[in-house]
Amino acid sequence: MRPALSLALIVALSGPVAADTYWPSETDIVTPSARGLSVASEDGITRADIPFGTGFQDTIHSLIGIFGWEVDVTFPQECGAGPMVSADWPNDITLMFENDRFAGWFMGPGDLLITETGLWHGAPVSNLTTPGGVEFFESGLGTEFGARDLYGLLSEDGARVEAIWTGLNCIFR
Numbered sequence: 001m002r003p004a005l006s007l008a009l010i011v012a013l014s015g016p017v018a019a020d021t022y023w024p025s026e027t028d029i030v031t032p033s034a035r036g037l038s039v040a041s042e043d044g045i046t047r048a049d050i051p052f053g054t055g056f057q058d059t060i061h062s063l064i065g066i067f068g069w070e071v072d073v074t075f076p077q078e079c080g081a082g083p084m085v086s087a088d089w090p091n092d093i094t095l096m097f098e099n100d101r102f103a104g105w106f107m108g109p110g111d112l113l114i115t116e117t118g119l120w121h122g123a124p125v126s127n128l129t130t131p132g133g134v135e136f137f138e139s140g141l142g143t144e145f146g147a148r149d150l151y152g153l154l155s156e157d158g159a160r161v162e163a164i165w166t167g168l169n170c171i172f173r
Contacts, residue, residue, distance in 0.1 A: 024065030032093060032105050033116040034149035034166050039066065052167055054102045059095065060087060067092050079170040096168050104167025115150065115164060123161040125154060
């Protein structure tokens with residue numbers, strides 16, 4: 001019986017990997033959007049979407065392959081949206097999870113990703129163009145903007161984007 005089991009194992013392992021199997025790579029490009037995150041290879045071919053609602057473990061597993069293991073997972077003590085978990089990859093993005101589900105993202109000083117609409121920390125305010133327009137308003141944080149389902153904060157002089165977020169976040173005004 002053992003030779004048959006060994007033969008079955010060898011045949012199973014020697015077969016091709018399923019065509020839809022995708023392993024994230026450090027050369028992949030992550031693009032934040034109002035729906036979550038999109039992952040593409042260097043040549044721009046979309047490999048995976050990580051929409052809001054994706055489980056914590058699946059989300060973290062996908063992004064560790066791209067950003068690496070240096071992720072800071074915390075439990076914000078006071079969050080207007082309720083109990084949440086935060087996963088921060090320095091210089092990339094901070095993800096927010098509620099009830100073990102990907103619920104929002106935040107990019108601020110030092111983060112280098114670019115949204116699908118062409119926004120990043122330090123982008124000129126002229127990049128805030130979107131169908132339906134952009135709304136500007138004053139809050140306890142300063143001048144904020146809303147562009148469809150993306151929100152953010154402008155620099156004190158109003159010339160640059162200081163922070164961008166969408167979904168559930170711990171933003172205190």
